Amino acid sequence: MAEVRSLGYVIVSSGDLDAWQTFATDLLGLQVAERTADRLRLRNDDKIYRLEVVRGEAEGVTVLGWEVNGKAALEELALRLEDDGYIVTRETTQTARDRGVSELASFIDPDGMRIELFYGQMVDKSRFISPTGAVFLTGDGGLGHVFQLVNDEEPFRHLYLDVLGFKLSDFIDFGPIQGTFTHCNPRHHSFAFAPVPNAPKGVGHIMFEVDDIDIVGRAYDKVLKEKAAPLALSFGRHSNDQMLSFYVNSPSGFQIEYGTGGVLIDDETWMPRRYDVPGFWGHERQLPA
Numbered sequence: 357m358a359e360v361r362s363l364g365y366v367i368v369s370s371g372d373l374d375a376w377q378t379f380a381t382d383l384l385g386l387q388v389a390e391r392t393a394d395r396l397r398l399r400n401d402d403k404i405y406r407l408e409v410v411r412g413e414a415e416g417v418t419v420l421g422w423e424v425n426g427k428a429a430l431e432e433l434a435l436r437l438e439d440d441g442y443i444v445t446r447e448t449t450q451t452a453r454d455r456g457v458s459e460l461a462s463f464i465d466p467d468g469m470r471i472e473l474f475y476g477q478m479v480d481k482s483r484f485i486s487p488t489g490a491v492f493l494t495g496d497g498g499l500g501h502v503f504q505l506v507n508d509e510e511p512f513r514h515l516y517l518d519v520l521g522f523k524l525s526d527f528i529d530f531g532p533i534q535g536t537f538t539h540c541n542p543r544h545h546s547f548a549f550a551p552v553p554n555a556p557k558g559v560g561h562i563m564f565e566v567d568d569i570d571i572v573g574r575a576y577d578k579v580l581k582e583k584a585a586p587l588a589l590s591f592g593r594h595s596n597d598q599m600l601s602f603y604v605n606s607p608s609g610f611q612i613e614y615g616t617g618g619v620l621i622d623d624e625t626w627m628p629r630r631y632d633v634p635g636f637w638g639h640e641r642q643l644p645a
């Protein structure tokens with residue numbers, strides 16, 4: 357069965373590209389791949405970009421780009437989505453090239469987020485060089501993970517697990533709210549979601565993982581000492597993926613988790629789990645909920 361393989365790119369709408377550029381380069385260590393008046397593209401590995409910020413009135417994530425492993429997989433997933441009632445658009449070659457991929461299909465998720473499925477992502481001829489010396493853990497695990505706040509969990513469970521082929525990693529009970537964590541590669545989760553009433557829906561955070569605790573620590577210092585970004589959750593270790601991380605508010609308001617040490621899982625042996633806390637220590641909320 358064809359399935360999604362990794363998180364390939366994320367597209368954000370923002371009115372402040374300058375703030376995004378400073379935040380992404382100075383704090384996160386992403387490299388500017390392209391900067392025009394209306395578009396900022398950022399790399400964290402050999403791909404031509406992983407995060408794109410497009411000038412717009414809305415603030416937040418507007419597109420999730422999920423990688424599949426070829427044309428047949430793309431078509432199989434498109435047909436499966438259509439069987440499920442989704443309207444799938446096979447995008448033009450021009451649109452695909454602009455995204456930096458070989459072929460692209462899109463649909464709208466149950467809460468109105470644009471989802472793109474693609475294969476054949478463009479590799480940059482120049483070497484990735486982080487302005488902070490960060491080395492990001494990507495590869496088979498994709499650019500990182502996203503956590504989406506949703507209206508109802510069942511349509512998302514069905515879409516991601518039954519249709520797109522993600523596997524269950526575990527659940528976390530956030531009080532009465534259940535968070536569902538799913539994987540599509542060895543990264544513990546690439547997509548997580550939770551129905552959170554009275555919160556804006558959409559991507560709540562994107563996680564970038566680096567290979568070195570000192571890179572995380574130096575970034576944390578920039579937040580604490582230089583106020584590089586508003587701290588959202590203090591340094592801590594997550595219960596389920598064991599990520600050592602902190603969270604800041606991005607210039608668009610949603611959060612960025614920046615961490616290291618996340619577990620890798622093996623689908624042959626992994627058994628889904630359940631936790632009643634998101635962290636073993638730390639991750640104290642710093643901003644009003």
Ligand SMILES: [Fe+2]
Pocket residue numbers: 501503561563613
């Ligand atoms: Fe996370």
